[in-house]
Amino acid sequence: MATEIKAPVFPESVADGTIATWHKQPGEAVARDEVICDIETDKVVLEVVAPADGTISVIIKNEGDTVLSSEVIAQFEEGAVSGAAATEAVQSEAQVEQAAAVTEAGAAPVVERTQVADQAPAVRKALSETGIAASDVDGTGRGGRITKEDVANHQTKPAAVATTPLSVAVGERIEKRVPMTRLRKRVAERLLAATQNTAMLTTFNEVNMKPIMDMRAQFKDAFEKRHGARLGFMSFFVKAATEALKRYPAVNASIDGEDIVYHGFYDIGVAVSSERGLVVPVLRDTDRMNYAEVENGIRAYAAKARDGKLGIEDMTGGTFTITNGGTFGSLLSTPILNTPQTAILGMHKIQERPMAVNGQVEILPMMYLALSYDHRLIDGKEAVGFLVAIKELLEEPARLILDL
Incomplete structure (x- = not known):
């Protein structure tokens, strides 16, 4: 059954908010009351939770979009888990089990679930463009998930701690530009x-x-x-x-x-x-x-x-x-x-x-x-x-x- 997910009712002193982070993407399984989205206002960050077990079918407001009080931000399918999401979940479970088996044999370290699980589309794109492996990035999102900022921060780490040489000329100065938060x-x-x-x-x-x-x-x-x-x-x-x-x-x-x-x-x-x-x-x-x-x-x-x-x-x-x-x-x-x-x-x-x-x-x-x-x-x-x-x-x- 399709359900509208709406932004919270903002206090009188808050005119609007900005979608800060989507913690779940369309097709991913979501548990009831699990946080699926953060909305940043001028003063606080408001959490949007899932109304029931199910999946997000459509995201209407993307990260960075401005939303008004009680505005519809996504569509939710109660009790439905897409075939793709189920397949990915099985694959992730298999990868974790395989990594654990290899570890028992003493061949490799344990691979955490957040390193092998599928990332958000924006994160996958950033990892692909930079050539960085997900296992090399420290995730600061909920549940250890990797965010776009984590990928960007990993790129700016000093060369002394990098495992591969940086492809920049010696003495080149690096700049990082990020938007100000609403707060x-x-x-x-x-x-x-x-x-x-x-x-x-x-x-x-x-x-x-x-x-x-x-x-x-x-x-x-x-x-x-x-x-x-x-x-x-x-x-x-x-x-x-x-x-x-x-x-x-x-x-x-x-x-x-x-x-x-x-x-x-x-x-x-x-x-x-x-x-x-x-x-x-x-x-x-x-x-x-x-x-x-x-x-x-x-x-x-x-x-x-x-x-x-x-x-x-x-x-x-x-x-x-x-x-x-x-x-x-x-x-x-x-x-x-x-x-x-x-x-x-x-x-x-x-x-x-x-x-x-x-x-x-x-x-x-x-x-x-x-x-x-x-x-x-x-x-x-x-x-x-x-x-x-x-x-x-x-x-x-x-x-x-x-x-x-």
């Missing part, structure tokens, strides 16, 4: 708009991280045993930022046209780097969260970002953002606003430096802090006061507990 294009648009449409300014300060490091060393084991979460630095920064936002409401506000919107809640976005680009999932009502909830929330978002599972609802809204370039070794930077928010806090690498303390030189673990803000709404006095408040709360963590 990266969207991020680029928003960052450019932030620099062009706001009066962005950055103020800096530094914080002595020794008190927090001492507290963390003292209580991290007990904290993890009690809460089942590791005690990191981000929870201290999130809680300190939340308290500072209460004292300086303009930093927690946003501009909507000619209006200023003061938010009576504290939703803090935490910038997370993923393979697809920078994403900013949001921790909701951080004033009501304890340290363990903050740590677990950040780690859950990081895992979802790594697996491409972040949803629109995870990244919608936010009144303030924290980004941590220190995880990559950044010593100092000027973060760009995450509009329509009016401020963003930048954390950096902790580095020991000689500091003057009560007339004596001490070596302390110091971190530079950067606060970028929209000068149209936030005055310098407020911005500096906000950053100083965070510095004081971090250097004397008891202030957070005693509400001082």
